[in-house]
Amino acid sequence: MEAPDDDIQRTPAEENIWYQLATIYGVPESADDPIQVQNRITWNRTMATLAERYDPEAKRHLLALERQDWWDEKEIEPFNDLEISKLNIVIRIINNNKSEYTVISFIKIKEINAFFSRLIFAFVTFFDRCEFDKMNFDGSIFIKHSFLCGSKIKNIALFNFAKFISVATISGNTFSGYADFGETQFNEYTRIDNNTFSMAVIFRDSEFLGEADFFNNEFLSSSYFSATRFKLGAIFKGAIFAENADFSQVRFGGETTFVNAKMQDETRFVQAVFESSPPLFFGTTLHEGTTWNRDRSAWPLPMKKEEASQFVAAYERLKLEMDRLKKHEDEMDFFALELQSRRIEMGEYSPYGILIWLYGALSDYGRSYVHPLKWIAAIVLAGFLILLFDAHQPDELLGKFALSAANTFALLGIRREFIDPEVTKALAQNGTLSFIATLQAVAGAFLTFLVGLGLRNKLRMK
Numbered sequence: 001m002e003a004p005d006d007d008i009q010r011t012p013a014e015e016n017i018w019y020q021l022a023t024i025y026g027v028p029e030s031a032d033d034p035i036q037v038q039n040r041i042t043w044n045r046t047m048a049t050l051a052e053r054y055d056p057e058a059k060r061h062l063l064a065l066e067r068q069d070w071w072d073e074k075e076i077e078p079f080n081d082l083e084i085s086k087l088n089i090v091i092r093i094i095n096n097n098k099s100e101y102t103v104i105s106f107i108k109i110k111e112i113n114a115f116f117s118r119l120i121f122a123f124v125t126f127f128d129r130c131e132f133d134k135m136n137f138d139g140s141i142f143i144k145h146s147f148l149c150g151s152k153i154k155n156i157a158l159f160n161f162a163k164f165i166s167v168a169t170i171s172g173n174t175f176s177g178y179a180d181f182g183e184t185q186f187n188e189y190t191r192i193d194n195n196t197f198s199m200a201v202i203f204r205d206s207e208f209l210g211e212a213d214f215f216n217n218e219f220l221s222s223s224y225f226s227a228t229r230f231k232l233g234a235i236f237k238g239a240i241f242a243e244n245a246d247f248s249q250v251r252f253g254g255e256t257t258f259v260n261a262k263m264q265d266e267t268r269f270v271q272a273v274f275e276s277s278p279p280l281f282f283g284t285t286l287h288e289g290t291t292w293n294r295d296r297s298a299w300p301l302p303m304k305k306e307e308a309s310q311f312v313a314a315y316e317r318l319k320l321e322m323d324r325l326k327k328h329e330d331e332m333d334f335f336a337l338e339l340q341s342r343r344i345e346m347g348e349y350s351p352y353g354i355l356i357w358l359y360g361a362l363s364d365y366g367r368s369y370v371h372p373l374k375w376i377a378a379i380v381l382a383g384f385l386i387l388l389f390d391a392h393q394p395d396e397l398l399g400k401f402a403l404s405a406a407n408t409f410a411l412l413g414i415r416r417e418f419i420d421p422e423v424t425k426a427l428a429q430n431g432t433l434s435f436i437a438t439l440q441a442v443a444g445a446f447l448t449f450l451v452g453l454g455l456r457n458k459l460r461m462k
Contacts, residue, residue, distance in 0.1 A: 008129050010110035017096070018104055021046060021089050022114045031117045031136060040118055041075050046090050047122040049078040050102055053094070058122040061143045061165060065120070076120065097123075106130050116140055117158075127151055134177070137162050148173060159184050167210075170195065181206055193217060203228050211254065214239055225250055226268075236261050244289075247272050258284050265289065273298045277307075278314040278337070281321060288325045292333070301340050308345035312338055328460045336365035362450055369454030372447040379447070380405050383440050386433070407437040408444035 013019045021043055028036035051058035062076050084090055102123040106112070110131040117138040125142060129150040135157040145167045155177040163185045170192045179201040188210040196218045207229045215237040224246045233254030239261045248270040257280040266289030273293065277300060293299070302308040315338035322331035343356040363371050383404030388397075 008108055010108045010129070010131055013109050013112045013114075016106060016109050017089070017093060018106060019109065019112065019114060021093060022116060022119070024087075024089055027113060028115055031115050031138065033115075036115050036117070039115075042087070042090070044076050044120045045079050046093060047120045048076045049084070049090070049094065050097055051122050052078040054097070054102065055123065058143055062120065062122065065141070121146060132157070141165065142168065145169070147171075153177065153179075156180075163187070164190065168192075175199070175201070186210065186212065189213075196220065197223070200224070207231075208234070211235070219243070219245065222246070230254065230256070241265065241267065244268075251275060252279065256280065260284060263287050263290065267291075269293055271295070271298075274300055276300055278311055278318070280314055281317050282313075284321070286321050286325065288327065290325070290327075292330055294333075296333075299337055301337070302344045305344055305347070308341050311341035312345055315341055328457070332365070332367050332457055336360070336367065339365055362447065363454055366450070366453050366457050369451045369458060372450035372454060376408060376444060376447045376451070379440055379443055380408050383407055383436065386436060404440070407440040409448070410437065410441035411445040 022039060024042050025038040026035045028039065030036070047058075048062055051062055065076055079087070079090065084094065104121055104123050104125040105128075107126060107128045108130065111133060112130055112135075113133045115136045117136045117140060119137075119140045121140065121142045122144070124144045125146040127148045130152075132151065132153045132155075134155040135153050137159045139161045140159075141162070142164045143166065146164060146169070148170045150172045152174045153176060157175055157177065157179040159179075159181045161183050162181075165187050167188050168186055168190045170190075172194045173196070175195060175197045176199070178199045179197055181201070181203045183205045184203070185206070186208045190208055190210060190212045192212070192214050194216045198220050200222045201219060202224045204224050205227045206225075209231050211233045212230055213235045215235055217236075217239045219240065220242045222243045222245070223241060226246050227249040228247075229251045231253045234252060234256050236258045237260055239258070241261070241263050242265065244266040245263060246268045248268045250269075250272045252272065253275045255277055256274060259280050260283040261281075262285045264285070265287055267287055269290070269292050271293055300311075302311045315334050319331050319334035319338055322328075322334060339356050340360070343353045346352045346356075348357075359365055362375055363369075380401070381404075384401045387400040387404055
């Protein structure tokens with residue numbers, strides 16, 4: 001990934017007209033500084049003035065803000081002519097932007113040290129190849145397409161509670177300090193790619209209502225996406241997670257892909273939910289500290305035969321990766337999901353589909369030895385109840401129960417060792433009981449095998 005070019009000739013921030021507006025009353029010490037409040041109100045009212053005069057769409061979004069509790073309607077009230085006449089910077093901006101194609105442009109600007117928190121960016125906004133000392137967009141609203149590209153942020157970068165109403169592009173930047181996008185809302189397509197995050201980055205509790213592209217990012221420290229919602233898909237192709245990555249409680253809608261990503265430290269998907277399709281990890285390197293959601297309802301199964309092959313491939317890949325990491329329980333879980341998807345692919349009521357269904361019903365896809373033991377007990381009990389109505393078999397209840405158990409385990413030779421030969425002979429002469437005993441023997445042998453398989457998998461024996 002290419003870092004922003006250090007040879008770029010940048011203009012001092014004080015020469016940029018938009019920076020002059022953002023710092024009209026001076027550079028504040030903090031976001032709560034009274035100077036910042038004055039700066040913010042002047043900026044937002046300037047946006048309202050331009051929207052009122054030249055851009056009906058921006059005006060409509062500004063009017064919607066008036067209905068939100070955290071905005072004072074006076075803060076987004078357009079200037080009247082008398083007020084404008086007293087603000088030279090506002091006059092210059094209005095004279096330079098007399099059309100609906102207003103662009104807020106910060107291009108090749110250095111030493112940006114303003115607080116942009118709770119500002120309204122009513123028009124297409126560019127921060128291109130800029131240099132920030134620190135960045136604060138807490139609570140800001142971007143109404144149209146916004147760009148932050150090829151820039152260098154030396155210290156902290158804050159976007160908490162920001163809202164991107166249109167497309168957002170954050171690409172090719174270097175974040176040298178902590179970056180916080182917590183509880184930010186992205187309403188449309190979002191592209192956050194090819195960035196380098198040198199310190200921790202947070203997207204906790206954020207919401208992506210359009211597709212989100214995070215490809216080729218370098219997360220060199222911890223990354224936190226917990227409780228984030230990706231409604232239409234999340235693409236992390238080629239991303240590098242050098243330290244721990246937290247995707248716990250994330251809801252993934254649409255396609256989720258980590259193809260060719262590198263997870264070099266612990267990765268948490270605990271309580272994460274994949275709503276419509278399994279994640280794609282083809283070519284991905286996972287860490288042995290990867291943890292998954294054990295709730296089976298969190299993992300989708302194909303609804304249609306046409307999509308089943310993709311589900312099979314996705315779960316097969318996860319199974320193989322868990323086998324490589326010697327995480328046997330996770331391997332078995334993904335194997336079960338692969339089989340269930342394969343059943344849809346092959347046909348639910350095809351011979352192969354029915355076999356998969358039986359395997360799941362009788363042994364939970366090899367994960368349980370208790371399931372087949374319960375079925376064995378049921379077969380023994382059913383045989384005992386049948387023998388109760390046959391007068392030629394052992395008179396004692398215990399004898400009838402022992403005979404049913406012996407029938408069930410007949411292929412192990414138990415009947416010959418413990419049952420009276422006369423009883424065995426009488427049973428062979430009764431066609432119905434002989435047929436039932438044969439069924440018990442076959443089912444018992446199969447279920448005994450499943451008990452052994454379940455124990456083997458539970459004890460992680462190879």
